[in-house]
Amino acid sequence: MVSFLRPASLAKAACLAIGLALMAGCTTTGTLGTVEAPRPAGDSARHAAMVVDGNNGKVLYQANAEAQRYPASLTKMMTLYMTFEAIEAGRLTKSTQIPVSTHAASRPPTKIGFRPGQTIDVDSAIYALAVKSANDVAVALGEALGGTEERFAEMMTAKARQLGMRNTVFRNASGLPDERQTTTARDMVVLGLALRNRFPQYYGYFGARSFDYRGKTIRGHNDLIGRVEGVDGIKTGYIRASGFNIVTSVNSEGRKLVVVVMGGDTARSRNAEVEQLIERYLPQASRGPVPVAAPAAATAMMDDPSRPQALVQ
Structure with a gap:
């Protein structure tokens, strides 16, 4: 499912100030700190990615986030x-x-x-x-x-x-x-945020690596859970037309991310990109805790990162 952007200082700040509604038109290049820029997991025709601060909805990174993809x-x-x-x-x-x-x-x-x-x-x-x-x-x-x-x-x-x-x-x-x-990658971020904020009592299901049913242990295939520190869900996906997709939730020492990568050529390359994005952007995420947001607040927080506190219950 996507194409790839890399953030740069002033241009990226301008994109964030404008907000997610206009970010589809912002393209930036460059690097941040000493961490290598993330490498796309698939070809530009299917690849898309987005990283959002799970505490305040701030967009930290996006690549083709508004491009149409298969979920x-x-x-x-x-x-x-x-x-x-x-x-x-x-x-x-x-x-x-x-x-x-x-x-x-x-x-x-x-x-x-x-x-x-x-x-x-x-x-x-x-x-x-x-x-x-x-x-x-x-x-x-x-x-x-x-x-x-x-x-x-x-x-x-x-x-x-x-x-x-x-x-x-x-x-x-x-x-x-x-x-x-x-x-779109953006919409999948919205859904990931809404699930965690609206149903924290059920969110543990997404972090399970296996379950028992009819006397058998049925195992999942989200290899990031239990292997990458802080990853606590959510969901993988694949069809031939989409490539390898994933929505990943990270919660580490009060910092939270929701990371979406779509259109990976393989599960391994997709997961590698997610790990790169976590390494790069988790240090930039704000520290919680914050109040639980109403379902629609996830979108509003992303579209106007300057007003996060007014958007939580």
């Missing part, structure tokens, strides 16, 4: 956002059994593997999405919440607009290929 399984972040909302509203509990339809069971891997008519409890379903990125379970949740996957996708898009994800359209619950399903 792949990053889509499941929104499926889970809406699942968490349903739990809070009492429409679901963690023990609610979710039926698996013929359509859901027929989804291609990655999947858990169900026969039509079987069920999965909501708690296990959340783990199946956050850890395994199971397409069959994502569709089952979407159908349970929306009646049909198509209707659920419309609900997902409406929720995206409510959160300030202005350039995202969802067409399914899983992220499986659909040329009409697009997003």
Whole structure:
């Protein structure tokens, strides 16, 4: 999914002053300190990246952040956002059994593997999405919440607009290929911030490296969790058209980042870029704690970094 920019002193400061709404037009070059400039994980046609301070929403870095990209399984972040909302509203509990339809069971891997008519409890379903990125379970949740996957996708898009994800359209619950399903690195940052700020009680799901289901231990494939200090989630994604995507949350000694990299040629090169971005920008992040932001505040904080405190509850 992207192209690549490198920040420079005065030009970068000007971009930040203008705010995220205008940053798509800012291109800067140069280096910062003694840390090497991040190297893109993929070709410029698919690559995009963004780094935001998780405490105040300040944009620290962006490359093609407003360019249209395919989300792949990053889509499941929104499926889970809406699942968490349903739990809070009492429409679901963690023990609610979710039926698996013929359509859901027929989804291609990655999947858990169900026969039509079987069920999965909501708690296990959340783990199946956050850890395994199971397409069959994502569709089952979407159908349970929306009646049909198509209707659920419309609900997902409406929720995206409510959160300030202005350039995202969802067409399914899983992220499986659909040329009409697009997003941007910026919008994925907004969603990552909204998940952490709106649902801190559920955020631990995104940091799990495995879960037990039906007597088996099912392991995930987010290699940054447990290997890179401070990384505590969130989600990976891949389809052929998108390349390797990731939204990564970092929390280290009160400093927080949300890092998005899209369009990597391999998972390894994508992860290497994320590590470079963390190394470079974590020292620049502010120290928390800060009050928990309202869901829409994540977008407002990014669009106007000069007013972060007025945007939190």
